[in-house]
Amino acid sequence: MIRLVKASRSYGTPPVTALDSVSLEIGRGEFIAITGPSGSGKSTLLNLLGGLDHPSSGEVVVDGVHLERADDRELTLYRRLKLGIVFQFFNLLPSMSVVENVELPLLLRGDDARESRAKALEMLDQVGMARRSSHFPHQLSGGEMQRAAIARGLVHGPSLLLADEPTGNLDSANASQVLEVIAKIASRRTATVIMVTHSDSVAALADRRIRMKDGRVAHDTP
Numbered sequence: 001m002i003r004l005v006k007a008s009r010s011y012g013t014p015p016v017t018a019l020d021s022v023s024l025e026i027g028r029g030e031f032i033a034i035t036g037p038s039g040s041g042k043s044t045l046l047n048l049l050g051g052l053d054h055p056s057s058g059e060v061v062v063d064g065v066h067l068e069r070a071d072d073r074e075l076t077l078y079r080r081l082k083l084g085i086v087f088q089f090f091n092l093l094p095s096m097s098v099v100e101n102v103e104l105p106l107l108l109r110g111d112d113a114r115e116s117r118a119k120a121l122e123m124l125d126q127v128g129m130a131r132r133s134s135h136f137p138h139q140l141s142g143g144e145m146q147r148a149a150i151a152r153g154l155v156h157g158p159s160l161l162l163a164d165e166p167t168g169n170l171d172s173a174n175a176s177q178v179l180e181v182i183a184k185i186a187s188r189r190t191a192t193v194i195m196v197t198h199s200d201s202v203a204a205l206a207d208r209r210i211r212m213k214d215g216r217v218a219h220d221t222p
């Protein structure tokens, strides 16, 4: 479902190579952990897969969509329909309640408001957040915010969930709850899950570990 062919990304002048000719194939439903030191290109790789950034050269193909050639309109559609993203800093909208945050991806693609609300509540239940649905983000712990962000990332049934250090800003109790949720989702094999993590014990939960170094794949271990 995902194919990178010699994908490179460099920034600035003189150019800094963030991603250096990476070729990869990732199958549907795989649960991948990406590890590697700071600055090794992990976020750059995720940004390319999320259509948030274009490669300087090479191909990035997800579900048959060539992201390297997609224009802004196609990338917006790709993100709305196929993709869920979870960031390190949650990125919930502070003026909206939890359930309003979670139903947003459905409303953006034009779904019926009542059905969207019902689906959002069902998704919140799956991440153990049903009782927090009418709270606002500032009333939640970090782990609760992240579980709400995961519900928002999955509510529209994406084929790909990208998570960039989703537990990087959490204490260990909250981190383990969030990981449990991600591992449960990954085990259903309905979405391909690609998670960046600094933790080897977290990476051990995945089917496959890809270790980045200097913008390249240093190890790829099933």
Ligand SMILES: Nc1ncnc2c1ncn2[C@@H]1O[C@H](COP(=O)(O)OP(=O)(O)O)[C@@H](O)[C@H]1O
Pocket (backbone or CB within 6 Å): 011, 012, 016, 017, 018, 019, 036, 037, 038, 039, 040, 041, 042, 043, 044, 045
């Ligand atoms: N927008 C940018 N502008 C300039 N340099 C960048 C930008 N994004 C990333 N880089 C550089 O690319 C390299 C890889 O960054 P990144 O993918 O964020 O690494 P990681 O997520 O593994 O810590 C780093 O040297 C970083 O400084």
Ligand SMILES: [Mg+2]
Pocket (backbone or CB within 6 Å): 042, 043, 044, 164
């Ligand atoms: Mg990063």
